[in-house]
Amino acid sequence: MNHKIGACRRFTRAQQPTVIINPDNNNTITMPKKYPFAPIHHTLTNVLTDHNLAQLGDAYTNFVYSLAESSLKHKPTGKKLKGALLAQALKKANLRKHLPSRTNTHALADAAEALLVYAWLHDHITLQESVTTLQKGKNTIEALAQLLTTAKDRIKLS
DSSP, X not given: OOOOTTOXXXXXXXXXXXXXEOTTTOOEEEEOOSSTTSOOOSSHHHHHTOHHHHHHHHHHXXXXXXXXXXXXXXXXXXXXXXXXXXXXXXXXXXXXXXXXXXXXXXXXXXXXXXXXXXXXXXXXXXXXXXXHHHHHSSSHHHHHHHHHHHHHHHHOOO
8 A cells, every 4th residue: 555645545534544744854644543443532431431442451451461470470471350450440540430320340340441452552552661560560459540540641532
C-alpha cells in the first residue's frame, strides 16, 4: 500500500490514521494505525464498558503481570491476576464513578482490563512501563491503581 504525500485516502473509523510530520520539510505523512481493529472511544465510560476490549485486556493484563512476576522471581512464570485485585485497584484509582451503580466485581475487573489494553493499543502506555509499574508498587493493588491512573490521565477522555 503506497501512500504519496498529498494523496487523498478515505479511512473507515476503525482505520483512523496516524499523521506524522517530518520536521525537516514540514510534510505530513499519513500512516494507518498500528492496530486498525482498535476502537476509538470518546468517553471513559465507553472504554470501561467495552466487552471486546475487556477480553483482549484480560490477556494483556495477565501477560504484563506474568512478566513482572517473572522478572522479580528471575524465572519465567505464567500468572493470572484475580478479578478482585483488579476491582479493588479500579476503586482505588477513583474510576468506579464512571461505571453504572450495580456493576459487580467481575465487571469492575473487566473495566480495568479494558482501560489498560485501550491505553496500550493507542500508545499511551508501553508494555515495559506497565511491567515496571507493577514491579515497583508497594503491593499489587497499589501498583495496578497507579497503572490505571496513568492510563486514564494519558488517554484524556471525558
